[in-house]
Each structure stands twice: as structure tokens, then as C-alpha cells.
Amino acid sequence: MEHVERCLFDLRRGLPIRLRDDTVDVLIWPVEHLDENALGRLRHVADDNPALVVTGHRLASVKAIASQANETSNARIGxxxxxxxxxVIRWACTPNVEIDAGRIGSGPDDNIDTLALFLMRCALLIPAAVVATIGVDTRGELDTDVDTRDLLSIEPATVHAYEAGRPEPLKRVSESEVPLADAxxxxxxxxxxxxxxxxxxxILIGDSQHWPTPVPVRLHSACLTGDLFGSLRxxxxxxxxxxxxxxxKRxxxxxxxxxxxxxxxxxxxxMRAYHLQDDGLDTIDADQVLGFSEDERRxxxxxxxxxxxxxHTIDLLTNNPAKLDxxxxxxxxxxxxxxxxxDLTPQNRGYLNAKATRAGHWLDNLLDHSAER
Structure with a gap:
């Protein structure tokens, strides 16, 4: 597992990684860090032209083929x-882009494409990567880079094991009393x-010996802009x-x-999604233009x-049916x-409406009450 974590670190730094076993040998470059030098390197090592791998969600937002796109399938763009x-960067994450349908197809090994996109998500990068099958003539060159630790190489099976789940449990590392204004x-x-x-x-609120049954619980995903800075979005x-x-109070x-x-x-x-929302997309469409599903949380x-x-038994504070399920x-x-x-505000109305109408969040009471005012 440690090897996968090192690969994620390199991807976030803008470095490529090599996926290799007895049946496959490819170089994967995160599109977020692609430039002419990187593309030249990929062309140099490839035994054929490299390809851009994108998610089905991204493919569905491409104008030329939106009606044909399957959001559950990855695709390669030649x-x-x-x-x-x-x-290439424009094809990966720009809204309203048109791509010749003749460029688009599936790769020779969808397993590799799926792993490449999985690694991009884990690294919190745009889920798109340029993939090049390494040619026989340049294999030795990359072997040298691996030996000198200038390039990380990992087997697909190792990434699969990482994707399947952690063998170790969460670790409880530290704790302390932190009195809050509201508790x-x-x-x-x-x-x-x-x-x-x-x-x-x-965050354990009150004395656990006197908690109600079932225990009131809130699952709250971090939001730097809203939680810390009071964003109105x-x-x-x-x-x-x-x-x-x-x-x-309970x-x-x-x-x-x-x-x-x-x-x-x-x-x-x-922030990229916010920028797309400023241009008129709702919160779900903005995420999907970048290649994400409507909700990537687990x-x-x-x-x-x-x-x-x-x-083990809770009273869940939520408007989100996915959390309950x-x-x-x-x-x-x-x-x-x-x-x-x-509170419903002019700045967050569109965001909340999209969550209600497109993601099924239980917000009717809030939205209907506002409409009656």
C-alpha cells in the first residue's frame, strides 16, 4: 500500500508513474500537469500515439457526442x-468543447484506464490522464529511470488491492477537550x-454516559469556504x-x-467548479464537466x-438520503x-435547488417556505 501512496504523492507533484506487469507497460501523466515537455516525453516513449483517458461523466459533457455518451464508461481521446x-487540457476539463467523434473510443485495456482515473481521484487531481504504451525501444530507458528512483513503477494488482479497501482500521491518534461556543x-x-x-x-458533544438513545449524529464534510470563512455560496x-x-440541546x-x-x-x-458555476453551470454539471460524478464522497x-x-444506532441529522443509505x-x-x-440566500438558492431537484436532497420544506414569503 505504501507504494501506491508514493505514486499519489508523485502525481500531485506533476510527475508521471509507470504501470507495469507481465501484460502491460504504460506511462501515465496527470493532465493537470501536462505541458509540451510532458507531451513530448510521452510521444518519445510510446509505441503509438498517446491518448487522453477521461471519465464517462466528462465525455457526457462534450458537445459533439453528448447524446452518445455513457456516464459509466471511460473513454480514450486520440x-x-x-x-x-x-x-489536450481543453478536451479534459473545458466546458462547451467539441471533439471529433472519430477521435473517441475505448482503450485496449479498460482496466488500465480505470486504474489511471482512480489514481487521479485519490490524488485529488482532475480525473483525466494521458496514457502511453511504452515501446520496446524505450523500455530500457525507463527501466533506468526506475532504478535511479527518477520514476516510480507499480503493478496494476497493487493498485487494485489499494482500491479494494484498507486492510488496517482507522487509527485513533489524539484527543482533547475543546469547548465550543454552542457546546x-x-x-x-x-x-x-x-x-x-x-x-x-x-466531535463528542456532552457526556457520553448521558447521551440520548438513539445517539444524535451529524456527518459533516469539510467545507473550508463555508465552515471557516462564512461563504454565502x-x-x-x-x-x-x-x-x-x-x-x-438534545x-x-x-x-x-x-x-x-x-x-x-x-x-x-x-474552486474550478465554482468558476464554472460563475459561467452559468449548476453545482452538479460543474463537477461533471471536470469529470466527477455528482458526489464523490464515501x-x-x-x-x-x-x-x-x-x-451502532443513531438519529441522523441530514437532508441527504445518500448518507442515510x-x-x-x-x-x-x-x-x-x-x-x-x-438560511436560504440569493447566493445559495441555485446551489440548494440543484441539490434538491437533481441529487434528491430533502430540502422541500426550506425551498417551499422561502417561496411563500
Whole structure:
């Protein structure tokens, strides 16, 4: 697993990685860091023209083939000798782009394309990569780069094992009392994922010996702009503070603060999505133009944290049906659900409306009440 984590670090630095076993040998470059030098390097090592690998969500946003796109399928876009790095980047993440349908097809090994996109997501990069099959004449050159540690090489099976799940549990690493304005008796418990990439916080409100049954619980994904800076584009900060206050008033419970910024796409991609929203896209379309699904979050971590705290039956504070379903699928009984709203403002109305109409969030009471005013 450590080898995968090193690959993720290199990808975030803008370096390529090599996927190799007895049947495949490819060089993968994150499109987010593509330039002419990188494209030249890919062309040099390839036994054929390299290709851009994109998600089905991205493909569905491409004008020329939107009606033919399958959001569950990856695709390759062929790169010719005449194409520039800027062209490739535009195909990967620019809205309203048109691509000749003749360039688009599937790769010789969809398994490799799927792993390449998985690694980009794990590295919180745009889910698009340029892939080149390494030619016989340049294989020795790359072997030397691997030997000198200038290039990381990893077997597809190792990435598959990483994707399948962590063999080790979350680690409870530290904790302390942290009194809050809306709940003065509060303890922060920090959990670290086994790969060391992310830390999540369980905020224990009140005395656990006197918590109600079922335990009030809120799953709150980190939102730097809303939680810390009070952004008006969302209602996250109000939901965070409102949840802490509500749990405190009910006699205590738990708020899980999960490191899943931007519905799991990361802060940099969230800002890219905001820029697309400024040009008229809603929150879901903006994410899909970048190649993401409508929600990249996974809540297995939340269920593991609750189990570690010996909490198995909860009263869930949420408007999101996906959270309720995820808890039940991961062994946490949801005995009740409570809505938790922020204020509806001119700046967040479109965002909340898209969540309600396109993602099925239970926001009708909030939106209908506002419409009646």
C-alpha cells in the first residue's frame, strides 16, 4: 500500500508513474500537469500515439457526442502529432468543447484506464490522464529511470488491492477537550486513515454516559469556504454550527467532521467548479464537466468512526438520503432522521435547488417556505 501512496504523492507533484506487469507497460501523466515537455516525453516513449483517458461523466459533457455518451464508461481521446498540450487540457476539463467523434473510443485495456482515473481521484487531481504504451525501444530507458528512483513503477494488482479497501482500521491518534461556543462540553477525537493521507475528527458533544438513545449524529464534510470563512455560496457553515447547537440541546451526541472537501473532489477542484458555476453551470454539471460524478464522497470512514466509538444506532441529522443509505449499508442502524437547514440566500438558492431537484436532497420544506414569503 505504501507504494501506491508514493505514486499519489508523485502525481500531485506533476510527475508521471509507470504501470507495469507481465501484460502491460504504460506511462501515465496527470493532465493537470501536462505541458509540451510532458507531451513530448510521452510521444518519445510510446509505441503509438498517446491518448487522453477521461471519465464517462466528462465525455457526457462534450458537445459533439453528448447524446452518445455513457456516464459509466471511460473513454480514450486520440492525440495526434499535430495536437498541443493546451488542446489536450481543453478536451479534459473545458466546458462547451467539441471533439471529433472519430477521435473517441475505448482503450485496449479498460482496466488500465480505470486504474489511471482512480489514481487521479485519490490524488485529488482532475480525473483525466494521458496514457502511453511504452515501446520496446524505450523500455530500457525507463527501466533506468526506475532504478535511479527518477520514476516510480507499480503493478496494476497493487493498485487494485489499494482500491479494494484498507486492510488496517482507522487509527485513533489524539484527543482533547475543546469547548465550543454552542457546546461548552466538547471533546475532539482525531482519526487518521492507514495511508496517512487524511485525518477526520469525531466531535463528542456532552457526556457520553448521558447521551440520548438513539445517539444524535451529524456527518459533516469539510467545507473550508463555508465552515471557516462564512461563504454565502453554500449553507455548510450554518449547518455545522446549527448541528453542534442542536446536538448539545438534545443532551449530546457526535458530529463527524470528514475530510471530504467539495463533495470529495478536493479544494482545488472545488474552486474550478465554482468558476464554472460563475459561467452559468449548476453545482452538479460543474463537477461533471471536470469529470466527477455528482458526489464523490464515501461514508465507510464515518461508519468505522462510529463503530470505534461504540455507537451502532443513531438519529441522523441530514437532508441527504445518500448518507442515510450509506450508514445502513455499513452496519449503522438509523432509527430516526432530523432535518438540518441553513438560511436560504440569493447566493445559495441555485446551489440548494440543484441539490434538491437533481441529487434528491430533502430540502422541500426550506425551498417551499422561502417561496411563500
Amino acid at each position: 492525440i495526434t502529432a499535430a495536437d498541443a498540450a493546451d488542446d 461548552s462540553s466538547t471533546r475532539f477525537v482525531v482519526f487518521r486513515e492507514p495511508d496517512g493521507m487524511r485525518e477526520h475528527i469525531a 453554500c449553507d455548510c457553515g450554518e449547518q455545522l454550527r446549527g448541528s453542534v447547537a442542536a446536538i448539545g 443532551g449530546g451526541g457526535v458530529l463527524l467532521y470528514l475530510a471530504q472537501e467539495g463533495r470529495g473532489i478536493g479544494l482545488a477542484n472545488k 461514508y465507510t470512514i464515518a461508519s468505522e468512526m462510529l463503530a470505534a466509538l461504540d455507537i 450509506a450508514m445502513r449499508q455499513n452496519g449503522i442502524a438509523v432509527a430516526a432522521r432530523q432535518a438540518i437547514y441553513g
